[in-house]
Amino acid sequence: MKKQRLVIVGSGSTYTMGMMMSLIEEKDHFPLKDLVFYDIDEKRQERNAKATEILFKERYPELDSFSYTTDKEEAFxxxxxxxxxxxxxxxxxxxxxxxxxxxxxxxxxxxCGPGGMAYGLRSIKDMIELVYDIRCYSPEAWILNYTNPAAIVSIALKREFPNDHRLLNICDMPIAIMISYAQILGLDVWDIVPEYFGLNHFGWFTKILDKKGTDHTERLKQLILDNGFKPEDKEIANDVSWQKTFEQARQIMIDFPEFLPNTYLQYYFYPEQMVEKEDPNHTRARQVIEGRQKRVHNLCDRIIANGTAQGEKELHVDIHGVFMIKAAESLAYNLEERFILMVENNGIISNLPAEAMVEVPVILTTNGPKPFSVGEVPTFYKGLIENQYAYEKLVVDGYFGKSYMKLLQALTLNRTVINVTTAKAILDDLIEANKDFWPELQK
Structure with a gap:
């Protein structure tokens, strides 16, 4: 089995230590020769890197080399x-x-909504530059992109790199939801065979099977309705916001019982309710800064200070890392395992635009993803998806065309906004706030 040279871009992320534990967990299935951290924030990267050096000496001595850098050529x-x-x-x-x-x-x-648009417009430029840099030094490398908002980023990357078939956009939300399904059903999550359709953060499970072919869908629905729904992945299980999100997913099932929803649909179906529970002075970002970021930074500082990771109970494998690594395993060794990820539609969902980046089940092989056909989706879901895709496409059009009008149209279409006057006021404020990141727009 060939050992891989893996590069982690954005290694200063608070998710990096969980991914390192996942690499250790999967080292017999995805063996590494070299591991490289790359980040433009040297200080933020260094904390994770020094902790990883200690962790890997103790738990991954087979690794030939580990390094961290801010130099593109050295990394890629x-x-x-x-x-x-x-x-x-x-x-x-x-x-x-x-x-x-x-x-x-x-x-x-x-x-979702204006925040997703703002983040997307910031991400597009850096992602495009990054892919060009990677391709300069490694034309055949597999690029697995987790960068959010994945829906907008995937459209932009497909437009800029239409023939790059080793550039894949992945999101771990479906598998994070499936962990909860597995717990409810008493199954291993990797034994679940899902059927799913939609866009990123905007989709539905139509069936939940196991590898023996048993259909658990209706039993799962009833168990959720009777007993509730909660997050089970270690990274989010104790997070109050995520607990409320999973509770809201149960409400979506009550209102629309046909399919099992992606949790992010709460923002589009109940926008006023979502606003009411939020505090501008203590946003979700602030909760992450005071919660996960503080916890991970303290964890790394302890490991560095103690010179060991032994006894650290907060070090654990998370689905964010395992999902990415298992996808890489299937690509590297032609395992033909089933995953949910984003691909160009091209008839997969027959009554949606061919160029849309849809999120559907695929088999991952050494030649890339082989998607399963979904066929037609019912009118209600088709209408929702077409509206959401129009918003996402207009955001990308607005970026490439530097168009104020396209972005205004995008926000007006988005189900979290709708009102034109509100859309215009938000857009003007976002332009001012993002003047160091967005292209200069033409009215």
């Missing part, structure tokens, strides 16, 4: 896989996005 030369998890503007800009939206009575969230 001869890479086999590149995992990308960048956040342009950091959590500070996420917080500002959320506050601006909430100050206008609109959902403040990092991937």
């Amino acid at each position: 030369r001869d890479a086999d896989f590149v995992f990308v998890q960048i956040r342009t503007g950091g959590l500070a800009m996420r917080e500002l996005d959320e506050q601006i939206s909430l100050n206008h009575g609109v959902v403040g969230q990092e991937t």
Whole structure:
């Protein structure tokens, strides 16, 4: 089994330590020769890197080399896989996005509504530059992109790199939901065979099977309705906001019982309710800064100070890392495993635009993803998806065309906004806040 050279881009992320534990967990299935951290924030990267050095000496001595750098060529030369998890503007800009939206009575969230648009417009430029840099030094590397908002980013990357078939956009939300399904059903999550359709953060499970072919869908629905629904992934299980989100997903099932919803649909179905529960002075971004970020930074500081990771109970495998690594395993070794990820539609969902980046089940092979056909989706879901896709496409059109009008049209279409006057006020505030990140727009 070939050992891989893996590069983690955005290695200063608070998710990096969980991914490192996942690499250790999967080292027999995805063996590494070299691991490289790359980040433009040297100080933020260094904390994770020094803790990882200690962790890997203790738990991954087989690794030939580990290094961290801010030099592109040093990072990307001869890479086999590149995992990308960048956040342009950091959590500070996420917080500002959320506050601006909430100050206008609109959902403040990092991937949905105005916050998602703002973050998307910041991400596109850096993602395009990053892919060009990676391709300069490693034309054949697999690029697995986790960067949010994945829906908008995937459209932009497909437009800029239409023939790059080793550039994949992945989101772990479906598998995070499936962990809860597995717990309810008493199954291993990797034994679940899902049927699913939609866009990123905007989709539905139509069936939940197991590898023996048993259909658990109706039993699962009834168990959720009878007993409730809660997050089970270790990274989010104790997070009050995520607990409320899973409770709201149960409400979506009550209102629309046909399919099992992605949790992010709450922002589009109940926008006023979502606004009411948020506090502009203590946004979700602020909760992450005071919660996960503080916890991870303290964890790394303890490991560095003690010179060991032994006894650290907060070190654990998370689905964010395992999902990415298992996808890489299937690509590297032609395992033909089933995953949900984003691909160009091209008839997969027959009554949606061919160029849409849809999120559907695929088989991952050494030649890339092989998607399963979905066929036609019912009118209600088709209408919702077409509206959401029009919003996402207009955001990308607005970026490439530097068009104020396209972005105004996008926000007006978005179900979290609707009102033109509100859309215009939010857009003007976001332009001012993002003047160091967005292209200069033409009215």
